[in-house]
Amino acid sequence: MAMKKNVNTHLGRVFSDRKWIIPFFASLLVSVTLTITAFFGLYSPAYDDDPMLLDTVSLVKSKESTDYFVESDIRKSLKSKSESRNEAPRFAYLISGTKGDSQRMMRVLQAVYHPRNQYVLHMDLEAPPKERLDLTMSVKADLTFKELENVHVMAKSNLVTYKGSTMIACTLQAIAILLRESSNWDWFINLSASDYPLMPQDDLLHVFSNMSRELNFIEHTQMVAGWKLNQRARPIVVDPGLYLSKKSDLAVTTQRRSLPTSFKLFTGSAWVILTRSFVEYCIWGWDNFPRTVLMYYTNFISSPESYFHTVICNTDEFRYTAIGHDLHYIAWDNPPRQHPRVLTMKDFEKMVQSGAVFARKFAKDDPVLDKIDKELLGRINRFAPGAWCIGSSDGGADPCLSRGNDSVFRLGPGAERLHGIMQTLLLAEFRSKQCSLGR
Ligand SMILES: *[C@@H]1O[C@H](CO)[C@@H](O)[C@H](O)[C@H]1NC(C)=O
Numbered sequence: 411m412a413m414k415k416n417v418n419t420h421l422g423r424v425f426s427d428r429k430w431i432i433p434f435f436a437s438l439l440v441s442v443t444l445t446i447t448a449f450f451g452l453y454s455p456a457y458d459d460d461p462m463l464l465d466t467v468s469l470v471k472s473k474e475s476t477d478y479f480v481e482s483d484i485r486k487s488l489k490s491k492s493e494s495r496n497e498a499p500r501f502a503y504l505i506s507g508t509k510g511d512s513q514r515m516m517r518v519l520q521a522v523y524h525p526r527n528q529y530v531l532h533m534d535l536e537a538p539p540k541e542r543l544d545l546t547m548s549v550k551a552d553l554t555f556k557e558l559e560n561v562h563v564m565a566k567s568n569l570v571t572y573k574g575s576t577m578i579a580c581t582l583q584a585i586a587i588l589l590r591e592s593s594n595w596d597w598f599i600n601l602s603a604s605d606y607p608l609m610p611q612d613d614l615l616h617v618f619s620n621m622s623r624e625l626n627f628i629e630h631t632q633m634v635a636g637w638k639l640n641q642r643a644r645p646i647v648v649d650p651g652l653y654l655s656k657k658s659d660l661a662v663t664t665q666r667r668s669l670p671t672s673f674k675l676f677t678g679s680a681w682v683i684l685t686r687s688f689v690e691y692c693i694w695g696w697d698n699f700p701r702t703v704l705m706y707y708t709n710f711i712s713s714p715e716s717y718f719h720t721v722i723c724n725t726d727e728f729r730y731t732a733i734g735h736d737l738h739y740i741a742w743d744n745p746p747r748q749h750p751r752v753l754t755m756k757d758f759e760k761m762v763q764s765g766a767v768f769a770r771k772f773a774k775d776d777p778v779l780d781k782i783d784k785e786l787l788g789r790i791n792r793f794a795p796g797a798w799c800i801g802s803s804d805g806g807a808d809p810c811l812s813r814g815n816d817s818v819f820r821l822g823p824g825a826e827r828l829h830g831i832m833q834t835l836l837l838a839e840f841r842s843k844q845c846s847l848g849r
Pocket residue numbers: 506507577578581600601602603680681682714715718
């Protein structure tokens with residue numbers, strides 16, 4: 411016992427005798443380093459290598475240029491991208507439909523087809539898988555689509571609730587796909603199976619060639635006190651399409667909410683023609699505002715009639731690019747009901763005179779569509795032909811079977827009509843009313 415203790419203390423002394431050496435040199439090293447650092451730190455010009463100080467200095471220096479902020483870089487790149495393009499424009503179309511719409515969607519697609527453009531077809535989840543497959547097969551079977559690969563069918567469909575936020579989510583998804591599929595389109599156009607064009611794409615492409623690629627066509631007014639504010643902005647709705655697998659109606663809660671004070675609400679037509687830079691701003695979300703507004707609209711009735719409108723009119727970079735027209739001919743009953751009037755043969759003249767690019771809404775296979783095909787689009791075969799169709803049309807053959815230069819356009823009377831309304835829309839007097847107070 412005693413021996414063991416002795417051994418222990420002896421061993422302990424041996425170790426502790428040598429142990430002091432390492433801590434001693436370690437602390438010596440540390441204190442020498444500290445002294446040297448302190449000495450040079452005091453006498454050297456600190457702002458040379460102090461990152462914090464550097465930041466404040468350069469911030470002060472570039473106060474006027476605002477070059478320091480990441481947002482200004484993004485804004486600059488946005489501008490240079492859109493300014494540097496002067497070739498003929500390209501459009502990116504979304505054509506959406508539901509159960510029973512596959513043939514109409516195909517007809518709309520053919521009527522607005524042009525090799526320069528991109529197309530995405532979306533059939534909502536209500537359509538049976540067989541119908542979606544049929545649509546996919548007829549797109550696949552078309553030789554022109556196959557060769558140019560500019561028509562895409564969305565295989566994964568969304569459940570879309572009428573007037574719900576799933577509607578805007580679906581549009582945003584389609585835009586995201588179009589942004590990925592092609593890097594060089596200029597405008598996004600939203601159509602449904604009950605829309606139809608009133609002029610060939612050549613006319614539209616020609617008129618838009620001559621226009622600033624910064625203009626957004628979005629019919630809008632500010633929501634001011636009145637029934638619309640009370641019926642749209644105050645109720646809180648929940649879209650079951652966001653989390654249920656079966657379609658059901660919007661759920662309206664008993665609570666009501668106050669009006670937003672950090673931005674103003676705008677509303678208008680759900681049919682839009684938007685520039686690439688604006689939809690990039692909405693989709694890529696480098697500014698938080700489009701995302702915040704999207705979240706706000708989750709619980710809003712009819713978000714597609716208001717989302718883009720509110721984003722564009724509350725954003726300084728884009729406010730002046732909003733032209734208050736959707737380039738659609740839409741007829742309303744007087745007084746207006748919930749849905750626009752179905753257009754028939756009787757409306758033909760008015761449609762043409764309006765100068766609009768598209769009209770809605772049409773019943774499936776209505777005879778007026780045949781009249782539009784014949785008199786406005788010159789559509790006998792698959793497509794509304796343009797200057798790119800250089801094949802023979804002898805004996806009713808399809809001239810679009812052989813393709814020519816797609817940046818040459820053949821001008822029809824549609825271009826003149828459209829040019830007419832464009833001139834009115836671009837007038838300073840009209841543009842000064844953009845994003846201002848509603849009627
Ligand atoms: C786009 O088109 C569809 C028609 O299928 C419509 O329901 C929707 O509200 C439109 N607008 C937007 C902004 O999504």
